[in-house]
Amino acid sequence: MIGRMKPLWSTDAPTDSAVEAVDVEPTREPIRLLIVDDQELFRRGLAMVLAGEPDLLLTGEASDGETAVEMVIRSAPDVVLLDVRMPKMSGIDTCVAIKTAAPSTRIIMLTASDDEADLYDAVKGGASGYMLKDASIDEVAHAVRLVADGQSLISPAMATKLLDEFKQMSRPERSSVIAPRLTERELDVLRLVARGCNNREIGSELFISENTVKNHVRNILEKLQLHSRMQAVMYAVRERLLDLP
Structure with a gap:
């Protein structure tokens, strides 16, 4: 015999003992992300992996700086992952152009270059982060979240190099x-x-x-x-x- 189903709601006023405070956490909008790198295999691989992060929303990919600036204006990403060494327009020049066109966009340089001159130029150009391409996916995703929250980040390897510079x-x-x-x-x-x-x-x-x-x-x-x-x-x-x- 099938038991009587309990109603999902009731028109009866609840008693005081039945009322419980429920904290509803507001749903946060996903972080809009643009990936810019002239190496297609690296760019697409990174995009596929980061697309699996529930709080990240990939707005597009670009293989050069000029296209990247156009896509920033069109899709308004929160964070841009940007390579330093690219054809047509360097990553540093692209960084400056993006910050000029969309000052609120945050930029992380994701590069194979561990040259401190590139780091210096990137920071001067308005980048909020500088990471090497040997970073793990978790580290990159974490960096995107930090930068989106208004913080700045330098990869541990580059931070160590800078400290060595200051010590010397x-x-x-x-x-x-x-x-x-x-x-x-x-x-x-x-x-x-x-x-x-x-x-x-x-x-x-x-x-x-x-x-x-x-x-x-x-x-x-x-x-x-x-x-x-x-x-x-x-x-x-x-x-x-x-x-x-």
């Missing part, structure tokens, strides 16, 4: 070294490096070739006995070799 620059024996004399042209180049300019931009500003810029940078590093552009900028600021705006 803060060695006591460094401060006792008399700063070698840089030429006016070398100081001009160093000022532009400190502003985040790449070799092409420096050459355009100073009306010299990119090769000449590279020679000046190499001479600066040799004179200061340093190994990277970032170290040169940090050293120059500390020793007051140049005035930054």
Whole structure:
């Protein structure tokens, strides 16, 4: 014999003992994500895996910077995963263009480049995160969520590299070294490096070739006995070799 089914609701007023407070958590909109990378296999593989994350919504893929900027304007993603080294328009230039067109869009550079100069340029260009491509899927998804929440992130490997840079620059024996004399042209180049300019931009500003810029940078590093552009900028600021705006 089938028992009598209990009604799903009742028109009778509930007693006080039957009333319970229920906290209903508001449903959060998924994070809209755009992936930009010229390597199709990597881009599509990453898109397929991240599409399985319930709180991420893939709005599209782009293989170059120009297309990426157009897609940002059209689809308004919350976060863009962007490679540094790309044809037509570099990742850094794309980052600047995206931030100009859509300032609220957050950008994570996801790249194979562990060059601290690329990290420096990316941060100057408006990126909120910098991760290497050897990161796990969980790490990438976590980074997207952090950046979407307004936080910034640098991959552990790059953070360690930056700390090593600062440690080297803060060695006591460094401060006792008399700063070698840089030429006016070398100081001009160093000022532009400190502003985040790449070799092409420096050459355009100073009306010299990119090769000449590279020679000046190499001479600066040799004179200061340093190994990277970032170290040169940090050293120059500390020793007051140049005035930054």
